[in-house]
Amino acid sequence: MDIKGIIISGVLIVGAVGGTAAYYNHKEKNSIDLDDFEPVSVESTADDDEETSEVELVPEVITLSVQNLKEIIEPASQLITTKYKYTNAADIENYKEAFGKKVIGTTTHTVFTYDGVISGGIDFSAIEYNIDNDARTIEITLPAPEIIANELDTNSFRFYDVSNSLFTDIKPEETIGKLDDLKKNEADKLIQDGEFLKDVNENAETLITSFLKMSDEIKDYTFTVNITEPEVTEEAAEVPDRSIEESESAVAEIAVEKTSKYTGENYQTVINKLTDIGFTNISEAVQDPDPSFYYKAGDCTRISINGVEDFKKGDKFPADSVIRIYYK
DSSP: OOHHHHHHHHHHHHHHHHHHHHHHHHHHHHOOOGGGSOOOOOOOOHHHHHHHHTOOOOOOOOOOOHHHHHHHHGGGGGTOOEEEEEEEEEEEEEOOEETTEEOTTOOEEEEEEEEEEEEEEOOGGGOEEEEETTTTEEEEEOOOOEEEEEEEEEEEEEEEEEEOOSSOOOOHHHHHHHHHHHHHHHHHHHHHHOHHHHHHHHHHHHHHHHHHHHOGGGTTOEEEEEOOOOOOSSGGGSOOOOOHHHHHTSOOEEEOOOGGGTTTSBHHHHHHHHHHTTOOOBOOOEEOSSOOTTOOTTBEEEEEETTBOOOOTTOEEETTOOEEEEEO
């Protein structure tokens, strides 16, 4: 063997030995001796599971308050009102007397028809509540039904058989007083009849019961709704005055000029003047079938405010008075 072969053989022998040593060194470093580790004790969690299973979930107990019930039935307040509509006729007359007898030629008289609406309901602020959260019961007692509104439809007025005297007029306060009497008479008839307020009671009971049944808040409660029978008295026909604010919102009264300040003027100008000072219920002008000869076309020939045709400067009428204007 020559020197070159000897060198190659030596290199191979060194490489083999080095590789074997490296392998055993690597194996020694990466081997795990289990004797170096202490055994880990794993405890059973069965007791923990058992304790967890013994915890009972207590359901939340819902308790009701009066405020809760008020919120449930409050929407019914707009629906409970029961309305009664009527049509009637009346007249207003005034005249001079002498020795206790009517003076011929001094009578001012008008006949008219009109429509009205009477509304009945209950006072929600007077409802009584009795809640027993332990027994899960509710008792609601409604107040007696009452007249809550009594209104005349001023657009419905129709005037007939109007006769005026130069010597006698119908004062605005007489007209207003007459209308108040008419409204009260209609309400009195309803109260005495009894059926209207009975219907109000039944309507209130039905609606409030329906609202309670629809509420999920009281599905676990047993409830009763009690009604109170209405009182048949003269005062029952009167609309209750519940607040100062309501009385302050009454229709304002407007002072007018005397009748002759309007007649003879263009009827559209008269309408504009009355509108400007605050009147809100001026009917469409009507052509006068029998105007006096001295009026020209388009002139206002007659004007009536709540049936009054002869009024003086400073006389006052409600802003929603029925005003009728006639022209040539």
